[in-house]
Amino acid sequence: MMFRLTTVTAALALSGSLAFAQAPLQLQPKPATAAAAIGKSAAPPQIPTIDAGTAVQKANGWFNANGIMSADFTQIGPDGRKTEGRLSVQRPGRLRFEYAAPATIEIIADGTSVAVRDRKLATQDVYFIGQTPLKFLLKEQIDIARDTKILNVMNEPSGVSILIEDKATLGGTSRIKLTFDPQSFALKQWNVIDPQGYQTAVSIFNLDLKRKPDPDLFKINYERFN
Numbered sequence: 001m002m003f004r005l006t007t008v009t010a011a012l013a014l015s016g017s018l019a020f021a022q023a024p025l026q027l028q029p030k031p032a033t034a035a036a037a038i039g040k041s042a043a044p045p046q047i048p049t050i051d052a053g054t055a056v057q058k059a060n061g062w063f064n065a066n067g068i069m070s071a072d073f074t075q076i077g078p079d080g081r082k083t084e085g086r087l088s089v090q091r092p093g094r095l096r097f098e099y100a101a102p103a104t105i106e107i108i109a110d111g112t113s114v115a116v117r118d119r120k121l122a123t124q125d126v127y128f129i130g131q132t133p134l135k136f137l138l139k140e141q142i143d144i145a146r147d148t149k150i151l152n153v154m155n156e157p158s159g160v161s162i163l164i165e166d167k168a169t170l171g172g173t174s175r176i177k178l179t180f181d182p183q184s185f186a187l188k189q190w191n192v193i194d195p196q197g198y199q200t201a202v203s204i205f206n207l208d209l210k211r212k213p214d215p216d217l218f219k220i221n222y223e224r225f226n
Contacts, residue, residue, distance in 0.1 A: 068211075093129065096217045172195030175193045176193075
């Protein structure tokens with residue numbers, strides 16, 4: 001059951017670095033310092049910077065402009081285990097994570113509920129969408145600052161990251177780090193620390209923002225496992 005709760009926490013938290021920074025939170029990036037070497041000095045690569053308000057505005061704009069999404073994903077779980085699969089999203093409210101073999105898990109949101117299926121064990125656990133982290137990312141209109149608590153905005157080599165806190169998730173408070181491409185501001189990855197302290201990272205690639213997913217992907221069979 002812990003694996004299922006951690007999995008749904010990570011997956012519905014619509015994952016750079018694979019870990020949250022342990023340093024104190026700061027809204028502004030640290031200034032670059034010159035690197036010294038024997039006989040010469042070299043400046044470190046410059047990271048494009050963006051202020052916190054603009055970053056949040058761009059993130060909201062990207063999400064709200066892209067109500068449908070399909071992508072491949074790679075997930076690194078709390079135990080270091082790597083899994084892969086396919087992600088489909090159609091806002092408002094619809095999402096599917098289909099994990100590739102040997103994993104046997106499917107996570108489906110149909111607009112009201114979220115089902116975590118285990119094909120091998122023939123089990124299904126159902127939750128309300130409101131119990132899951134980042135359920136606000138399945139809303140018709142997304143406003144990160146309104147719907148969550150923003151803890152930090154970071155300019156990193158991997159992209160622009162927004163660290164947020166969601167206190168209304170299953171089991172308590174979750175922290176989620178969203179990382180965006182610094183040029184297009186497309187979502188690249190997210191990291192989740194769930195209420196139990198377990199950390200999961202998800203990276204997405206081969207992003208398709210034009211093709212509408214098959215509606216059948218988001219259907220939960222409530223009778224199948226009764």
